[in-house]
Amino acid sequence: MDLRTADPEASRRFYTGLFGWTVADVPAGPSTVPMFVDAEGPWGGLTQLAPDDDRKPQWIPYAEVAVLDDAVKRATELGATIARPRVDLPVGSVLVIRDPEGALIALWEPASTASPS
The missing domain is CATH 3.10.180.10 (2,3-Dihydroxybiphenyl 1,2-Dioxygenase, domain 1)
Known part of the structure; x- marks a missing residue:
């Protein structure tokens, strides 16, 4: 799963508050990517929509x-x-x-x- 959002910090606060989910910055090559994680490891991405992206915030x-x-x-x-x-x-x-x-x-x-x- 991947959550595409215009405001990753607001989405992080919402889902950690609602479900108690953990978000961690997971290494991805030379950078890191915020991911929803559990005891087994990362299971979902938290991706900022690009300004030119015509999609609405959504789970993919x-x-x-x-x-x-x-x-x-x-x-x-x-x-x-x-x-x-x-x-x-x-x-x-x-x-x-x-x-x-x-x-x-x-x-x-x-x-x-x-x-x-």
């Missing part, structure tokens, strides 16, 4: 795939469109698709299998 589910390019090809063959382009990070690669009904889901290829396109 992630689905892990073996090969991102293959999953994107199959998704588009089945009628999906690309909502946000591929981003390659030190921990893996992600691309957001919109299914034929309009729902968003992020396709995630962990770095252990990621191959830059």
Whole structure:
């Protein structure tokens, strides 16, 4: 899961106050990323929406795939469109698709299998 928000600090206060969730700055290459964490480790990102991002604040589910390019090809063959382009990070690669009904889901290829396109 990833929470896309215009105000990460306000979202952090809300969810830590509501559920008692913990947010930690998790290393991601040369920087850190705020993540919701539990005893098993990080389970969800807390991402600031870019000023030019036309989406509203929202939760985005992630689905892990073996090969991102293959999953994107199959998704588009089945009628999906690309909502946000591929981003390659030190921990893996992600691309957001919109299914034929309009729902968003992020396709995630962990770095252990990621191959830059």
